[in-house]
Each structure stands twice: as structure tokens, then as C-alpha cells.
Amino acid sequence: MALGFVLALDLIGSFAFAISGATVGVRHRLDLFGVLVLAFAAATAGGIVRDAVLGATPPVALADPRYLGVAMLAAFVTFYRYGQVERLRNPVQLFDAIGLGLFAVTGAAKAIAHGVGPTGAVLLGVLSGVGGGIARDVLVAQIPAVLRRELYAVAAALGAGVVVIGDALQLPPAPLALAGASACFVLRFLAIRRGWRLPVARVDPAD
Amino acid sequence: MALGFVLALDLIGSFAFAISGATVGVRHRLDLFGVLVLAFAAATAGGIVRDAVLGATPPVALADPRYLGVAMLAAFVTFYRYGQVERLRNPVQLFDAIGLGLFAVTGAAKAIAHGVGPTGAVLLGVLSGVGGGIARDVLVAQIPAVLRRELYAVAAALGAGVVVIGDALQLPPAPLALAGASACFVLRFLAIRRGWRLPVARVDPAD
């Protein structure tokens, strides 16, 4: 798997996440800059927290200007073409699932490269995948959708877990990353299509 | 004070914090994974932020899998036995006060060990103690209870302050940690029992 291919997928994933952030911003009546902030936060917060926690400073999303460029593009498109973006909801979910898989896999791989053990690597893969969505929703004072959406974080954990187990078995990194991202994508895609959900605890309504 | 004893107390404290996070998750109708995220956030966010801010990367709560184990245990127990956990509210508050004291003390001690001055060490002790509760409440879009609850952060500051002052007087670390945690616990316990609160500013209702 060529490096350029990984980068392209990473930027496509960032773009999909940025679109989701910009859409939330427009719905909450933020101005153009607020929409840009939400797009950038959704695209990069997971990676920035991952890098800060790993001591990999400065975070790549701040050091590489392409991440800001992708967020700006997504913000402008969403801001000035909101109607079309809304109608694209299915393709956006598709890109979002691709981005989730890729971020989970690269997050776990980066954690392993920094000497974090298997549990921590899975946790950081999940955090990389869901961190952006959490930042996006906290910024508009809502409960993060990733805490309730169909198997969202579970799919990220699956992708990161494939990388961690494969690394322990010394499998080659590139096909491993592709396998992890695919596993995450397929689980997330099926969960959306078939409405799979995790159980919710029974609480006595009188509580 | 043996290391094993500290670790046991630390994991008990994490478990109590995790129970509080899982309880909040169940009340907000999160699914099983969302409940686990809240349990893990409540148990570890204070320590993760403390370690990131100190440059002590990767944070121990991500590197040591027992923290995830404790959070998973708390999440499953709360999820499948919610009724019983609700009835245990007093014991949970007790464990929570123990955990608060311990986190405040270990947070301050770790800050001193990283060369942070006295004020910063007290601040990091408080942050370690209250950070988990703040993350838990922000994730469900509510004002953190620790900003309003009976002398919660004040008790953490007391525990951290005992460690910082004792360190300046070169007292031996283990009894000092125990003294700080006990002071925090006693103040918090009395505040709950007797309903002690800090004043709230008078605001003209017409404002």
C-alpha cells in the first residue's frame, strides 16, 4: 500500500468528518467561522488528542496545512451549498465509515509505534476514530452521537483490534491496516443498513 | 505504605468513579458501549489530562490495561444490575470520597516529581480528582456536578495541599499521602453528612 494512497484516504476521511462537523454547525445557526471551527474540530480533534497523549508534538493536524485546507473546503461547500449536502446524506455516511476505519487503524498503529501496549493501542484507535465526533457535539452542547449511534465506537474498536492482534502476530503492516479498516467499515456499514444497535439498560420509569 | 496497597486503593477509587460514570450513562439512555465510555472517562480523564499536561506520555490509564478492566467491570455491573446500584448510592458516595482523596494526593505527588511548583501541584491534584467527573458530565451536556456539589473540589484541594506543604517540610511521602487522602475524605464525608456548602453569589432576580 503506497504512502500516497494512505494519505489520500486519510484526507478523504478528514473531509467526510469535516462535512459532518460543518453540517452540525449550519444546523445550529453558527456563522461562517463557527462552521469552519466545527468542521476542523470534527476532522482533527481525535488525531490532536491522540498526538498530545502520545507526546508526538506538534500534532500532525496542526503541522500539516492540508488538514486545515480540507476543513475549509468542507466548511465552504456545506455553508454555501447546504441543500445539496443535506441530500447527500448517504454518501456522507459512506465516507464517514471509511474515515472511521482509517482513523481507527492509523491511531492504533501510531500508538504501537510509540510503545503503547495492546489495550492502550485499541483505546487510542477508538479515540482517534470517535474523538472528532465527540468534540463536534460537545461544542454545540449535545450528547455525542457516537455514544448512541449504531455500533459506531464498536466498529472503531474492531478495526483497531485487528491491527493490534496482527501486530502481535508480526503480520506485514500495510495489508493489516487495510484489513482493519475494511473490518471496521463493513461492520459500521451493516449496522447502518440493518439498524443494528447495542442494548440499552432497562430503567424503571419511576426512577 | 506498600505499593500494592496504593495500587489497590487507586483501582478501588477508579472503580467508584467508573460506577458514577456508568450510572450517568444509563440514566441518559446510552447503549452498552456509551455506558462503558462514560465509565472509562469518569475513571481516567483526570489522570489522562494530568499526564498529558506533565508530558508523562503515554498516560498510565492508557498504558495499564487494568484501568480499562475496572471500567468494563463497573459498566457491566451498572448496566445489568442498575436497580441494585441505584440502591447502593451511599456506599458509592463513600468509595467516591476515597477515590477523590487518593487521586488528589497522587496527582499532587506526581506533579511535584515532575518539577512543578507548589501552586501547580495543588492545581494538578484538584484536576486529577475532579477531571473525571467533569468529563462525565460534559459528555452528557450537563453542568459538571463537581462545580456545585458540597465542597467537592475544596476537599481535593485540601488533600493536595497537605501533600505539597508536607513535601516542602520534607516529611516522608507515604504517611503524608495517607494524611492528605484522609483529610480530603473526612472533609468530603462531613460535607455530605451535614450538607455543608459554599456560598452562592446573590444576583438580583431582575438580572
Add this chain to the structure above:
Amino acid sequence: MALGFVLALDLIGSFAFAISGATVGVRHRLDLFGVLVLAFAAATAGGIVRDAVLGATPPVALADPRYLGVAMLAAFVTFYRYGQVERLRNPVQLFDAIGLGLFAVTGAAKAIAHGVGPTGAVLLGVLSGVGGGIARDVLVAQIPAVLRRELYAVAAALGAGVVVIGDALQLPPAPLALAGASACFVLRFLAIRRGWRLPVARVDPAD
């Protein structure tokens, strides 16, 4: 520009931000400690995140006790003299605009000194300027005002951008910082006075 002058301006800016945090805390009926937490968060969160992300640990706002002192002073004044502070709204906005300019400029300069490229330096300047206000509002479960207020983050980007461009042209740092802070202040001040705002996207009400 003497170092003492920069420090004085920095502490004045922190004080103005702390006043804004304390005011929000009193309005949300937090107790005295909660008000102090909001004052400290508003004054320092931007700088703490900036330092954690740059790997400049421990953050200066935790290492230097004067930041806590300034936050405590602002919290006590606001708590016990809330009526007067409310009536001072205009001077507070003035100090806040000064603080914004200074934080944007020092944030960008610190990022450059840590080897971050131009885009990242502007981003970190903006983050330093608006981070405190975001933390303040997230802690009371509200959408951050800086995402909606008149050209707030745009002014921070202008101030940081002046520093980054001037640094690329190898202009002397002190006058450059003053120019960046002034540009930010003037834009923010005019935006408040004349009610300048960025556009909000048109959304079909039926959405």
C-alpha cells in the same frame, strides 16, 4: 518592548478573561469554588492546551502561581461585587479584546519558536485566544459564544497571521507582536461597535 510590559499585558488579559468566566459562573448559580474554576478555566485553558499540544510541559499557567492569583482575584471581585461588575460590561469587553489580541500573538509566537509551520502557528494563536472562552461555555453546557460572537475568532486569526507573516519576513519580534495585537484589537473593537458579523447559512425552515 520590555519583558515586564508583556507580562503585565498578559496578566491584564488573563484578568479580563477570568472576569468573563466568573461572571458566567455567577449567572449559572455556581458556588464560590465553581466560580473560581470558571474564572481559571477562562483565563488559562487556551494556554494550557497550547502548551500541551506543543509539548511545552508543564504549562506556564500551572507552573507560574500568578495566573491562579489573577483568577482568584477576578473570582472574588465578581462574586462579592457582582452588581458593579455587571455595570462594567463595556470596560470588560475592552480588556477582553486586549487579552484576545495578546493571547493570539503570544500563542502564534510560541508555536513558531517550537518549530510549528505557518498554518499551525495561526491555528495555535487562534486556539490560545479562544480556548478559554470555549472551556468556560462548555463547562456550563452552552454553545461557545466565540463560535457566534462578532468576528471574535477572525480577529484572533488576524493577530496571529500578522505575527506569522512578519516572522517569515524576519521583522523584529517585539514591534511585530504589538502590531499583531493591535490589529486584532482594532478589528474586534470595530466589530463590537458596529455590530459586524459573519454571514449565517440560509437553511430552509422546513429542514
